[in-house]
Amino acid sequence: MNTLIVYAHPEPRSLNGSLKDLAVATLEKAGHAVRVSDLYAMGWKAAVDAGDFGPSASNPLRVPADSGRAFDTGTLTPDVRAEQEKLLWADTVIFQFPLWWYTMPAILKGWFDRVFTYHFAYGVGEHSDVKYGERFGEGTLAGRRAMLSITVGGRESHYAERGINGPADDLLFPIQHGILYYPGLEVLPPFVLYGADRVIDFPDIAKAWERRLLSLESTEPIAFRRQNYGDYEIPSLELKEGLEPVGRSGFRLHVRP
């Protein structure tokens, strides 16, 4: 198994840093190849701008078109090209980060904004009467798997079905479905540590994390619905009536029963 770990925390001696180190050690010991993108250590540039597209940038700048042209002509910046190459090398991608303001840190969002370019992660495949591009179940990264490993400051009950922050699965839907599943990655259930700012029994956490890491290949992904296989009207992309269990709504419509 080729595993890419994309890691976003400013402090190497943090809980996130320890989980990343443990993942590298555990997977390598089990015979897997591991590469790490340590975004803070790399000084990752977070903001998309004209500098990303070199001579391909138009004036005025048009981010989707310009990123697609730079991708097609191989003129994206070397940092972005390197990350795209790592994604194509990997068959499993782990994202290790703290949940800040209910989503990923800016430096990691900037990794997606810059690496997931047009023609690489979106704007892939044909549009027709039966197909609306290759995405949500198809796409450049199809056949690969991804998993979030996150630390959360609050208590687990705050992220429960009736918790004030909203259910964790719903908070993570825009990332797991909207970002990861979009270009074809199958998404494994996340590894979530609550109460991360309080006292932590690290040996117990380490054991649970090792178990998840060593069962990555046999873990069933979240059963998100595929876009082009009959569940959705095209081009409105609304779920056809009657496919969901009674009472299910919102994001949960897009997971197969």
Add this chain to the structure above:
Amino acid sequence: MNTLIVYAHPEPRSLNGSLKDLAVATLEKAGHAVRVSDLYAMGWKAAVDAGDFGPSASNPLRVPADSGRAFDTGTLTPDVRAEQEKLLWADTVIFQFPLWWYTMPAILKGWFDRVFTYHFAYGVGEHSDVKYGERFGEGTLAGRRAMLSITVGGRESHYAERGINGPADDLLFPIQHGILYYPGLEVLPPFVLYGADRVIDFPDIAKAWERRLLSLESTEPIAFRRQNYGDYEIPSLELKEGLEPVGRSGFRLHVRP
């Protein structure tokens, strides 16, 4: 009315740039004071790191504690202090940005990550048997209003109740509730332009945007539930049974019927 516009797009001649310019002109013409934080023009630093906390940074770095100490001692960096001052000056805050990968661009996430420090935006107020800090209806920014103005590449039906991306209100919940309502801002319904990558009838859009801008003071905010006023168990912060209309679930539990 004192309005702060936080604007995140790399191209001044973009649709987002035009909407920002129109907001400034419309509000100033109506006699309001307007300040703009143009994050790209400011070269806004997106990534939280030890440099944000100057002499207050601990080793190893602990982001919440260190940001709170730097806030308390007035040693946050000048760029962050300036944004906190603008927020305290404003009674209305507009966020103008394109939806990239179902959420805000990295540079804007980095504005929240760095400006919304401990003791300013979170970690405010006492914890007791009846109160779990001042947040979700109370907090430093209580009494002020916020509104998202966003452009979206996809079609409106893709963001409808059964749309493949999930309903827009749910996609925006982690921002509108989790980030804006958390420190006390009342959140007005968003201004959302779909199909922004396709042909646009800008005069019609401009008229709709002007109408929203000129009615900001009379628009009803989204009726998010307040945390400390009896709707939630403390400290589990789960919504008490029976408060919601039959069949409502997920994020929608946290809006009053």
